[in-house]
Amino acid sequence: MTERQKKKVTHGLIVTWTAALLVFLYLPILCVALASFSKARYFRFPIPRYDTGWYEKAFESLTVRDLMGTSLSIALLVALISVVLAFFGALAFARFDWRGRRIYQRLVLLPIFFPQAVLGLALLIWFSTVGIIPDWRTAVIAHLVWIVPIVTLVISIQAYSFDPALEEAAFDLGATRWQTLKEVTLPVLWPGVVSGALFAFLLSWGNFPLSLFTTGADQTVPEWLYAKMVSGYTPLVPTLGALTTAGAAGVLLVGYLSWVFMRRAQGR
Amino acid sequence: MSTISEPMTAGGTRAARPARRRRLISPGLLAALPVIVFLLLAFAAPLLAVLGYSFMPEKTFELTQAPTLENYLSVFSNSYYLSFGKSLGLALVTVLLLMVISWPIAYGMAKLFGRAANFLTLAIIIPLFVSENIRLFGWVLFLIKGGVLLGGLKAWLGIDGESMLYDVPAIVLGLVYVYLPFALFPMVLGISMVPREVTEAAFDMGATRWQVFREVELPLAMPGILIGGLLTFILSLGSLAESKILGGQAVIMIADEIETAFTFGQNWPLGAALSVLLILFSGTLVLTLLNWIDLDKILGRGKGSE
Numbered sequence: 294m295t296e297r298q299k300k301k302v303t304h305g306l307i308v309t310w311t312a313a314l315l316v317f318l319y320l321p322i323l324c325v326a327l328a329s330f331s332k333a334r335y336f337r338f339p340i341p342r343y344d345t346g347w348y349e350k351a352f353e354s355l356t357v358r359d360l361m362g363t364s365l366s367i368a369l370l371v372a373l374i375s376v377v378l379a380f381f382g383a384l385a386f387a388r389f390d391w392r393g394r395r396i397y398q399r400l401v402l403l404p405i406f407f408p409q410a411v412l413g414l415a416l417l418i419w420f421s422t423v424g425i426i427p428d429w430r431t432a433v434i435a436h437l438v439w440i441v442p443i444v445t446l447v448i449s450i451q452a453y454s455f456d457p458a459l460e461e462a463a464f465d466l467g468a469t470r471w472q473t474l475k476e477v478t479l480p481v482l483w484p485g486v487v488s489g490a491l492f493a494f495l496l497s498w499g500n501f502p503l504s505l506f507t508t509g510a511d512q513t514v515p516e517w518l519y520a521k522m523v524s525g526y527t528p529l530v531p532t533l534g535a536l537t538t539a540g541a542a543g544v545l546l547v548g549y550l551s552w553v554f555m556r557r558a559q560g561r
Numbered sequence: 562m563s564t565i566s567e568p569m570t571a572g573g574t575r576a577a578r579p580a581r582r583r584r585l586i587s588p589g590l591l592a593a594l595p596v597i598v599f600l601l602l603a604f605a606a607p608l609l610a611v612l613g614y615s616f617m618p619e620k621t622f623e624l625t626q627a628p629t630l631e632n633y634l635s636v637f638s639n640s641y642y643l644s645f646g647k648s649l650g651l652a653l654v655t656v657l658l659l660m661v662i663s664w665p666i667a668y669g670m671a672k673l674f675g676r677a678a679n680f681l682t683l684a685i686i687i688p689l690f691v692s693e694n695i696r697l698f699g700w701v702l703f704l705i706k707g708g709v710l711l712g713g714l715k716a717w718l719g720i721d722g723e724s725m726l727y728d729v730p731a732i733v734l735g736l737v738y739v740y741l742p743f744a745l746f747p748m749v750l751g752i753s754m755v756p757r758e759v760t761e762a763a764f765d766m767g768a769t770r771w772q773v774f775r776e777v778e779l780p781l782a783m784p785g786i787l788i789g790g791l792l793t794f795i796l797s798l799g800s801l802a803e804s805k806i807l808g809g810q811a812v813i814m815i816a817d818e819i820e821t822a823f824t825f826g827q828n829w830p831l832g833a834a835l836s837v838l839l840i841l842f843s844g845t846l847v848l849t850l851l852n853w854i855d856l857d858k859i860l861g862r863g864k865g866s867e
Contacts, residue, residue: 307665338709391587398851406796495690534692
């Protein structure tokens with residue numbers, strides 16, 4: 294074989310391997326989607342009869358409505374709060390040069406690498422020590438511990454490409470610190486803020502290990518799914534799984550489209 | 562400080578304006594303050610509480626007793642080190658598999674695919690936003706007896722098979738599946754730092770493909786590989802859902818033991834002692850890693866070099 298042929302073969306193998314990875318990544322999600330259209334009480338493959346009955350049941354179910362409501366409230370609050378905290382956190386991470394910056398950068402990233410189940414338990418005993426009874430609002434705090442650092446990272450990446458000369462110019466033209474922030478810094482970092490909010494919402498929406506110990510009597514969708522997977526299986530599990538996945542995909546699509554739209558608007 | 566990247570030095574010119582800059586706290590600290598206060602209250606304080614509980618007598622629910630070391634002793638005298646060992650072993654196997662699986666893909670994304678790499682990145686990130694539970698449950702549906710794999714084989718090919726579910730390989734599959742992106746993306750960054758001229762020069766001087774891989778690409782891409790490896794090692798070590806959903810009770814992971822001690826066991830001090838050990842172990846690894854890499858360079862370069 295000549296060198297060129299060898300290269301072609303290697304290239305082909307790498308492409309095949311990558312394609313196999315994509316199949317591997319989406320296979321379980323497809324399985325859930327498939328199972329959600331099965332009529333039978335217990336999943337068997339090949340599916341004897343396809344049916345959308347479980348979707349109708351899911352839409353009628355008050356439990357499902359409650360679960361979705363709890364998950365949605367948590368995810369929206371988490372997205373909102375984390376973006377505000379992380380916006381300033383990212384300025385400190387990437388934009389300003391200050392004395393404690395190096396240590397700050399490292400400490401802020403620690404929660405991301407922390408075992409989430411252990412973090413949830415630690416928060417649980419902390420809440421009980423200070424006398425807070427856990428409900429969905431304490432889960433917001435738990436999610437924030439993990440998500441604020443991630444959003445800080447996302448916005449920081451945007452902030453690194455930020456040209457400080459822009460702020461300089463605003464100062465020179467007599468703008469106050471607050472005006473500069475509002476008129477210069479925020480618009481420049483806006484794409485990072487939007488993707489940060491999107492990340493925060495989706496990660497909170499799908500989170501399980503943190504919610505498990507911190508929601509008290511309330512329950513999120515992933516928690517309910519887990520409880521039913523372990524005991525008391527119902528065909529609503531794949532159905533609700535497929536529904537929340539579709540919801541996440543929808544949010545992602547809207548986010549992507551608004552990003553494309555924003556880029557167009559900025560380009561003009 | 563050697564880590565300051567270019568935008569920072571440009572920002573340094575502002576020091577020439579002393580009147581406006583003379584403040585009690587620097588703007589950087591001011592901006593960092595909300596995050597710092599939040600993490601002190603909701604991250605550092607809970608960890609301190611865990612540390613405190615780990616020194617309390619067995620099955621107490623308050624921090625006011627006289628401190629004792631009995632929980633740590635019982636961790637070492639009971640079989641908990643077994644769970645620790647198994648978790649370490651599973652994490653290690655997972656990381657090795659991830660390295661082998663990810664290398665060709667990372668190489669392709671960094672050097673071969675060109676624009677298609679962006680779409681691929683998106684396609685790999687999207688599943689991360691689907692709840693881990695649901696994705697693992699999808700594997701249950703695929704692997705279970707009468708499920709997609711075995712049911713399909715039987716119906717179409719007439720082959721009967723044994724389900725691999727609820728055993729160690731299924732847990733490893735789950736771990737590899739869930740953590741693959743965290744190994745892959747740092748590796749892509751690492752490989753993209755290997756200059757094309759260097760590999761070409763090595764080839765020109767008569768090196769074989771294998772030699773180029775071992776002597777040039779691997780060492781130069783090592784930072785990215787190590788970041789991904791350590792990251793996935795720590796995440797697998799503290800994982801819970803994979804062993805619970807895919808593993809049945811085949812292996813009790815350390816996170817499992819911690820959860821049991823806190824919940825069914827109603828023994829917070831024991832759970833706290835186990836947590837402290839896990840935290841110390843992975844915390845040391847994380848801090849070593851974070852200390853060693855240059856965050857400004859890794860995060861800041863993404864935009865500049867493209």
